[in-house]
Amino acid sequence: MLSRLAKRNCRLVKSVRPIVPTAIVRFQSTTAEPKEVFTKLSDTADPQRSQFFQYTWGSWLTDDKLKKKQRETVFSIEGISTLVDELNGHKGDGTINTPKQLKDGTSILSHNLNEEILGKLGQGTSKLLIKSIASVYEGKHHRIYKLLLSTGKELALRIPYKLESDFAISAKIKSEVATLDFLNLKLGLNVPKVLAYGESKSNQLQTPFILQEFIDGSLLMKNWNPLLPDSEGSAKHLKEVIDPIADFNDKLLSITFNKYGSLYFKNDVDVKLQSDLPYEGETDNVLANRWRIGPSVERPFTKNKGKLTKAQIEQYSGPWTNPVDVITSVADIELENAKTRLSLVQADAGEVTSEDLLKKQVTTFEHFKQIGAKLLNPTSKSIMNVEELFKPRLYVPDLDPLNVIVKDGEHYFVDFEGATIKPFILTNYPNFVAYHGAKVFDLEQDIPGYNEMDEVEKQQYEFMYYKTRNERLWEVELNNKRHDLIAVASPHIKLLKSPYIQTLEMKSDKDYLYIEGSIIQLQAMWDSYVANELTNTSESEFPVEYTEAELDQHQTDLQEFQLETVSTPFAASGGWIPQDIFNTLKEQGIIVETEDGQYKLETEKMLDEEPKQD
Known part of the structure; x- marks a missing residue:
């Protein structure tokens, strides 16, 4: 019965995010490899030094200067040079000690300071020097510089962008370093070893940072072809990428924790939390007293929360012992954030977002708050191995071939930024295999008239089929390794947790429409879910009341937003354009700078001309 209802319900509300098949994307970057930018360490007047810190991998159509300014990664080159030599003086015998804080505020992990990572000084040499610093990666959240040492060894210096509050950046760095330390020492996984880190700019680099070993190799992403046509060897080729990530994920799931939140070193959490062991059964006293569970640094508690105070965030960010609180806290902080931003707009106090849009956000998050605690039943007899699914386990949101080096x-x-401990039932599949659209398991059987379609129409359905296939391959691996957790693949579980997942995946202010849509979508099946004890309530009445006018308005707003997304070039990337494409389109007059310093697309010219690629 539930499967029939699921099919019926999926036709009622089309609230999934629009997906543009990559096969028909018109503009593609031609830059195969990142260009390294060097500066002379001894020359503070080097003209390359300014570019060395500036963001160069793309431009934005709106607020380009501001967004690039936020991504400047200025640090003291003299400071990192001094620190590296100082680290060489702290080499130890490998004994695992608690992180040590130097006089300048930098924390070091002395057990990772050894000749294997730092190298050995030559005879007659007393200082460890940096021979060169190269900018090698400009990501979404941070920039990476490669340091070449006088010993021939290489280190990676990670500098976060100034996209979040100092408090959020500090918490994320402390948690990520502790998570890397845990994965290395407790689970023995292949992750970079951290040498030193600064949680704030109060150090000789004058910026938050993580200094770790540099892993030199090729990205696993080079082997990933998500639209690979089916053939005799296609599944094997896809599994060459999926399997190592699934293996790593399986090891993450091997530890069951005592609370929900994020990992930190013991001294980095509130003293009231320091007596609580993170997990049971640790026989090594050094490790037993090394980590603790503190507030979550998952995306809802850090991203776009610059208008909230530290106290406001700490009110909702955990840690928690009740799995339901993991959901309700996300609803609470997003509601608090929307209300705070709305009050700033109404007070004309620096918030420029539309007042009407923020009011709609407030309504959506109030609806999420009403339904959040009732979405999933932690003791349901209808969910296979429900107890296992709700146990606290480590979740890494950025498991991706882009973050795997061979x-x-x-x-x-x-890249373990934002790692958190949460119920496995509330996790999402890795983005490179996750698919929220309509499933197509067999093109000829599931799509009437497929063979008679033109090539463009076929491509759209083929894209849906390939995405379905890739997600299915991930689920097969999950089932092979952790059959006790495979209930997470149930379409009913996915539907029930959708408001929570959609909230985690908010990228723009208008994405509240997808959250509202996921709540509306539950309405048709709510009484069946209650009857089958899937929900955390025995009341069959739907928790959120909608009028017909509200449903119609939401559908109109959603359709307009989806049309805007699929019809506006670069809307899916927030107006960000790879720099080589941006330069080409600007030279051709397709991108034009306006008087107020913004950029606009001359859409008519774009349709008339096929852009040339250098």
Whole structure:
């Protein structure tokens, strides 16, 4: 019965995010490899030094100067040079000690300071020097510089962008370093070893940072072809990327924790939390007293929360012992954020977002708050192994081939920003395989008239099929490794947790429409879910009341937003354009700078001309 209802319900509300098949994207970057930018360490007047800190990998149509300013990663080159030599003086025998704070505020992990990572000084040499610094990666959240040492060894210096509050950046750095330390020492996984870190700008680099070993290899992403046509060897080729990530994820799931939140070193959490062990059964006293669970640094508690105070955020960010609180806290902080921003607009106090849009956000998050605690039943007899699904487990949101480096046949995993401990039932599949659209398992059987369609129409359905296939391959691996957790693949579980997942994935202010849509979508099946004890309530009445006018207005707003997204070039990337494409389109007059310093697309010219690629 539930499967029939699911099919019926999926036709009622089309609230999934629009997906543009990559096969028909018109503009594609031609830059195959990032260009390294060097500066002379001894020359503070080097003209390259300014560019060395500036964001160069793309431009935005709106607020380009501001967004690039937020992504400047200025640090003291003299400071990092001094720190590296100082680290060489702290080399130890590998004994695992608590992180040590230097006089300048930098924290070091002395057990990682060894010749394998730092190298050995030559005879007659007393200082460890940096021979060169190269900018090698400009990501969404941080920039990476490669340091070449006088010993021939290389280190990676990660500098976060100034996209969030100092408090959020500090918490994320402390948690990520502790998570890397846990994965290395407790689970023995291939992750970079951290040498030193600064949670704030109060250090000799004058910026928050993480200094870790540099893993030199090729990205696993080079082997990932998500639109690979089916053939005799296609599944094997896709699994060459999926399997190592699934193996890593399986090891993450091997530890069950005592609370929900994020990992930190013991001394980095409130003293009231320091007596609580993170997990049971640790026989090594050094490790037993090394980590603790503190507030969550997952995206809702850090991203776009610059208008909230530290006290406001700490009120909702955990840690928690009740799994339901993991959901309700997300609803609470998003509602608090929307209300705070709305009050700033009404007071004309620096918030420029539309008042009407923020009012609609407030309404949506009030609806989420009404339904959040009732979405999933932690003791349901209808969910297989429900107890296992709700246990606290480590979740890494950026498991992706882009964050996997292949070196000498081994897979090394990087980027653990935002890692959190939460119920597995509330996790999402990795983005490179996750698919929220309509499922197509067989093109000819599921799509009437497929063989008679033109090539463009076929491509759209083929895209849906490939996305369905890739997600299915991930689920097969999950089932093979952790059959006790496979209930997470149930379409009913996915539907029930959709308001929570959609909130985690908010990228723009208008994405509240997808959250509202996911709540509306539950209405048709709510009584069946209650009857089957899937929900955390015995009341069959839907928790949110909608009028017909409200439903019609939401559908209109959603359709307009989806049309805007699919019809506006670069809307899906927030107006960000890879720099080589931006330069080409600007030269051709397709991108034009306006008097107020913004950029606009000359859409008519864009349709008339096929842009040339250098």
